[in-house]
Amino acid sequence: MNRMLKATAVAALCCTVAGTGYMGVAQAAGHDGGADGSTARATHAGHGDRGDSFVGEKKISVEGRSVNVSCAGRQSDRKPVVVLVAGLGDGLDAMADLQRTLSEKNRVCSYDRLGEGGSDKPEGPQSMADTGRVLTGVINRVSGDSPVVLAGHSLGGLIAARYAPDHRDKVKGLVLMDATSSTTTADVTRVIPESATGDSGDLRAQSIAVMQGQNPENLVVPDGKVRSAGWIPTQVLRHGQQYLAQFPTYGPQLEADWTKGQYAWAAVSHRSTIRVAENSGHYIYVDRKDIAVKSIQRVAAEVTQRNGGWWGHEGR
Template sequence: MSEISQYLLLNQHKIEILQKGETGTPIIILTGMGCSFDEWHDISESLSKSNRVVMFHRPGLGNSEIRNEVRNTQAVVNEISEMISLLKLTEPVILVGHSYGGLCAQHFVKAHPEKVAGIVLVDSTSVDVKVLDELDLPMLNEDSTDDIWMEKCHLYSLMKKEELTEIINPTLTKKQEQLPFDIQQRLIDFQVNPNLYKAMSSEISNWKKDAEIIKRLGQFPDIPLIVIGRDKEHSIRMGIEDGFPEWELRLFEEKWQELIVNQATLTQNSKLIVVQEASHSIHVDRPDIIIESITEIVRKIKC
């Protein structure tokens, strides 16, 4: 197994990418909004023993450059397409998308169906995400509407790293504290990069418009698909511990689960997995499920 950290020039931006493995089926992992590819360290290590794994930080994330361009799913589609060409990935890839990365994956597979052999959606943002705005959730929405997040991200983007460190007080999960020290430090640094919040502000401002565009792109190709969703009851319990009312949490989680279940109808060759005791960060809570699912897709496309 080999690991290559490098930069590619994608659409005139210096983009940080990480490749692991030299042979086998190419797997491209698309991270969630505000998430580092280093969160996928153990998963990529395991998969790269027999596959070629590619991860990248979108502009503004990690060490990837960002200017004043619009950040939306179409921009990500363009970056993936150019990256595939520059890396000379000649066979169709497996796309793995978590959260917002799953929305980007759905856009890419509709725009370039010939370039994708299979797809894994990990608690992915739905193209029907706007229905969540129609729920009456006074406490949950008090500090978490798109407008509030955009304002907060814009403010953070103007700060220095030292200021962000004081405000955010970046931490790691217990599982992340078991990662190699250099990965732990990268995860900490990732959270206090002002450019991260510049990118997030733009992504948040566009993601619901993007979802509507993706819906209008036509049929989802009939390729192997595994949809992985979080544990509704576990998420409700976590929310109650944070002080939110159970009725709001249940309303939100039931609708979120409905959207996840609907994603499993995108193809005739799909499978739905609901992961017990897992939060939205399923790749952190249960990396074994992610590894098994991607490996299953690899087997399917080789049959």
């Protein structure tokens, strides 16, 4: 089959895995007490603290590990800090253009997870709890007392959606851009039989390998249920080009399951909306940057409007 089609199909199921020569599927975490391994809320500085106001890239220390962070834009009262969470195999540079555009109205930060970009390599296998603790360290450093909007792509969207329910005091909005489905691993192994050969067999095998930690982050990512983060404004964006359906034999069912998974993410909030990014592939923030920008700005604006009496509370 066409190599580009194969690469695109696998990328849609997760994202590029740098340095492995192929792409793979990453998957949601099980409910292990939260995306950072505990139900504790993210701690932050005292009242009036806006966090670290640096602009550009900076290395920060999180639990003794060096994490590369980039921030742009100025923070103002009541406005949330937008934190971008890239997909597996992507460093913060992948979202640099999106960050620059968003920084015209909000302070926007991105970061390299351990094993990506300029951050330290993980010392061994990582769990979703581990990657959640790194995210907590970044949020605490860049946001201070300000609320946060998480905008994640692919596996980054899954990480954001798994993290938000246990950090409702800080995460006040979500934008999920073609987020990895919470049942992708089960879907792929159910749709593509173990007996499959050729490109389909490769896709199945690669997916299993990546979900077991054979990726730049050594991140093990098992399936899990979608949990609610309450009433935070949430925008779910899914790709509009149904190229998964072109994958031989199993494509239509993979596309159907992917779409179903995107709608399932709506359960992460009672205040969620779903939008199809027409004419977009998996990288919505590249193919339809306008839609990604408007969605993030819309969620950030709603958080700003509700900040006075709603921030810090779980209510409507």
